[in-house]
Amino acid sequence: MKDIATNQFIRKNIIDLKPYTPILPFEVLSEQLGRHPSEIIKLDANENPYGASPLVAERLAEAPYLHIYPDPESRELRDALAEYTGLEADYLMVGHGADELIDMVMRLVLEPGDSIINCPPTFGMYPFDAAINAANTINIPRRPDFSLDMVAISQQFEDNPNPPKLIFVTSPNNPSGTLLAEEDLHRLLELPVLVILDEAYIEFAGFEHSRFTWVKEHANLMVFRTFSKWAGLAGLRVGYGAFPLEIMAHLWKMKQPYNVNVAGQIAALASLEDKVTLFGTVDKLIAERERFFSALQQLDWLTPYPSQTNFILCKVAGRDAPTVKQQLAEAGILVRHYNTPGLSDHIRISIGTPTQMARVVDVMRET
Ligand SMILES: Cc1ncc(COP(=O)(O)O)c(C=O)c1O
Missing domain, CATH: 3.40.640.10 (Type I PLP-dependent aspartate aminotransferase-like (Major domain))
Structure with missing residues (x-):
């Protein structure tokens, strides 16, 4: 094979680009965490835990x-x-x-x-x-x-x-x-x-x-x-x-x-x-968001911010945010930590089903 430095053809801004940190697919996560996908509570990408409307399938x-x-x-x-x-x-x-x-x-x-x-x-x-x-x-x-x-x-x-x-x-x-x-x-x-x-x-x-x-x-x-x-x-x-x-x-x-x-x-x-069915699940997520927010307020090492979405941003004080993320991951719960200036002591938790969020609260209370 002829030795050609292919980088010379690549646009300079792409060479300098930092890769976007992708969210790992379920199967890969399941292998990494040694857990069946059904045992993973995925709250790191603001997805909808209720899935699509049955009419879609x-x-x-x-x-x-x-x-x-x-x-x-x-x-x-x-x-x-x-x-x-x-x-x-x-x-x-x-x-x-x-x-x-x-x-x-x-x-x-x-x-x-x-x-x-x-x-x-x-x-x-x-x-x-x-x-x-x-x-x-x-x-x-x-x-x-x-x-x-x-x-x-x-x-x-x-x-x-x-x-x-x-x-x-x-x-x-x-x-x-x-x-x-x-x-x-x-x-x-x-x-x-x-x-x-x-x-x-x-x-x-x-x-x-x-x-x-x-x-x-x-x-x-x-x-x-x-x-x-x-x-x-x-x-x-x-x-x-x-x-x-x-x-x-x-x-x-x-x-x-x-x-x-x-x-x-x-x-x-x-x-x-x-959409009526889907708005029903939106309402469930909003109700769960408010319940979860109140539960988070009870933890003395974390401050949740009020949210108008299907996730809650939390400031972690008195503990190390990446360690909290890791501890949750070991329990099969995935949340988002931000490795960026101003947010490195924060985590973002998407809202799941009531059962999932009750488990999150239990694990957070124990850690
Ligand atoms: C603010 C915001 N805009 C857009 C998107 C992406 O939307 P889509 O999945 O339609 O590309 C996201 C996904 O997380 C988001 O948070």
Whole structure:
């Protein structure tokens, strides 16, 4: 074989990229922990422990056209989403998870060397996708109550010949569980920047907190959502976004034609059809969140933050957070620890079933 240094062909920003820490698949975890998958309580990725609606499996089993490419415009699903969201289908695009839409908007907007504003602590994919797109991430940390630092954000646009092009804000935010203040969104929309509002967890907060339909009045707003959390479809990868029509025209040109597969479209449609059942499980998760929050408040070595989502962020004080995570893992309970500045003494725990959460509380009391 000829000796060719293939790295010379790789884009420099990819060579410099730090890999995203992936969540390990169930089977691998099961082997590592020496436990059967059914004995693992997986609370590290905000998945829905109740799974998909039973109608999803039914509809998938009878799907006749698995050998035909999917509708590139997801027409049926976008019509159903229009009914679900109250926003006309023309403003809607479906993605292979909300993750795809994050990357797609960056590819639409960013030239190498451009910047985005990221407001940590928040979802890790924004800086990750920016790096893939050879863009800089300007981190503007949230204030101690996790609200946005509006002064620092606004300063980025004062006398700046190369101002940031995108700002990502998440409501409710992952991992803090907090909502974006409405006046802050108004102020962001006044800035010369495209605002991406990520509403991945909005079903757990309530639609009264959604700003999804605002895209009709704001040419610089985009709002993303997903079926991964409330509808339990994380494995099938379906997200969607609301976009102003001018931006939408360009997105249609660049979208991979078959980005959302047939199974994903069928599953999302079935979820919307059976949304009453799914909202029932959302209610159960919210009730369990509140019960679990009260139980956590009883522990003197940990402070939980109130949450509007299906997870709770906790500050670990008087103990070492990575050790707590490890002790829980040894009991078959997986939670998320953040190895990032400002969060290294925190863990995030997704909400599971009442039985699962009772076990978590027992183990936490014992450790
Ligand atoms: C804030 C936020 N946005 C988007 C996503 C990803 O959604 P999807 O599974 O649709 O790609 C997540 C998943 O954890 C998230 O926390």
